[in-house]
Amino acid sequence: MSTSARDSVIPTLDLDDGASIPQIGLGTYAMRDAAGVDAIVSGIAGGYRLLDTAVNYENEREVGQAIADSPVERDELFVTSKIPGRHHGFEESIASTEESLARLGLERLDLHLIHWPNPSVGKYVDTWRGLIELRERGLVTSIGVSNFTEEMLQELIAATGVTPVVNQVELHPYFPQSKLIDFHATIGVQTVAWSPLYRDQGLFAEAPIAEAASAHGVEPAQVVLRWHLEVGSLPIPKSASPDRQRLNADIFDFNLTPAEVDAISALERGRMKDRDPLTHEEM
Ligand SMILES: NC(=O)C1=CN([C@@H]2O[C@H](COP(=O)(O)OP(=O)(O)OC[C@H]3O[C@@H](n4cnc5c(N)ncnc54)[C@H](OP(=O)(O)O)[C@@H]3O)[C@@H](O)[C@H]2O)C=CC1
Numbered sequence: 354m355s356t357s358a359r360d361s362v363i364p365t366l367d368l369d370d371g372a373s374i375p376q377i378g379l380g381t382y383a384m385r386d387a388a389g390v391d392a393i394v395s396g397i398a399g400g401y402r403l404l405d406t407a408v409n410y411e412n413e414r415e416v417g418q419a420i421a422d423s424p425v426e427r428d429e430l431f432v433t434s435k436i437p438g439r440h441h442g443f444e445e446s447i448a449s450t451e452e453s454l455a456r457l458g459l460e461r462l463d464l465h466l467i468h469w470p471n472p473s474v475g476k477y478v479d480t481w482r483g484l485i486e487l488r489e490r491g492l493v494t495s496i497g498v499s500n501f502t503e504e505m506l507q508e509l510i511a512a513t514g515v516t517p518v519v520n521q522v523e524l525h526p527y528f529p530q531s532k533l534i535d536f537h538a539t540i541g542v543q544t545v546a547w548s549p550l551y552r553d554q555g556l557f558a559e560a561p562i563a564e565a566a567s568a569h570g571v572e573p574a575q576v577v578l579r580w581h582l583e584v585g586s587l588p589i590p591k592s593a594s595p596d597r598q599r600l601n602a603d604i605f606d607f608n609l610t611p612a613e614v615d616a617i618s619a620l621e622r623g624r625m626k627d628r629d630p631l632t633h634e635e636m
């Protein structure tokens with residue numbers, strides 16, 4: 354692994370509500386306790402401005418501590434959290450968000466998501482109404498969802514007239530979700546990719562990725578993250594290593610060719626685990 358990656362200035366994209374979102378973020382799943390705070394502080398120092406947390410990661414306090422410990426101004430950061438299944442409902446989602454803000458030590462979230470639709474619970478539309486209310490109250494700047502299908506997005510829009518600005522979904526070369534990315538583009542939803550590196554479980558050795566890495570003089574992880582940008586996906590890789598954090602963010606001065614992008618997308622084989630939002634539920 355190269356340790357020569359530079360601190361990156363990460364470009365931004367415009368969301369459909371006028372807010373700007375960094376083109377790559379830092380996933381924080383499993384970053385907890387003092388080591389978690391250190392990892393998030395080093396991510397911010399390495400150039401990350403988008404921090405992705407969730408009530409269910411049980412690390413909103415660590416994220417808040419890292420923000421407080423970092424010299425970067427709060428307004429330069431873009432903090433995302435997520436409402437868990439057990440907090441679905443209009444009033445529940447508002448209470449959940451107030452608790453998240455208290456743990457984070459922040460007055461507002463830049464982006465707040467419904468973490469999983471949990472269709473058997475039947476409350477994601479009410480939860481969406483709660484997010485609309487939170488945006489109106491100024492506690493949340495942008496509102497979106499995670500793990501929603503095309504049909505679920507259409508249901509939210511039909512019920513409320515408000516389109517989520519983001520849908521955060523499983524997306525990596527083994528599960529490129531090209532149809533969903535295209536649908537998102539038609540309705541103004543930014544695709545955000547979770548597990549964008551397939552959790553380093555063998556993806557980097559795939560020939561099209563290794564060959565592109567060699568051709569461009571970069572690491573396979575950088576090829577995968579650049580592929581995300583090329584296909585219209587905004588990746589939020591998690592790394593607790595300062596070197597890998599910097600490497601992962603250093604993807605803005607090379608491009609993949611269309612043939613390289615297609616060869617990587619052709620690795621498609623399916624989800625990492627059986628986490629189909631129609632059946633998988635997380636409370
Ligand atoms: N909305 C949702 O339902 C979900 C959201 N998420 C979000 O997405 C984020 C990212 O997804 P996640 O599941 O963590 O998986 P990732 O695909 O980001 O992979 C993380 C793993 O890859 C390793 N890694 C990172 N960079 C490199 C590199 N350059 N070379 C080799 N290994 C590397 C990390 O190890 P190390 O730390 O040692 O570098 C870690 O083990 C989460 O942290 C979370 O914020 C995740 C799952 C579901």
Ligand SMILES: O=C(O)C(=O)[C@@H](O)[C@H](O)C(=O)CO
Pocket residue numbers: 382407409628635
């Ligand atoms: O990380 C997330 O956001 C999740 O939803 C996780 O719970 C994820 O599904 C997982 O890793 C469960 O083992």
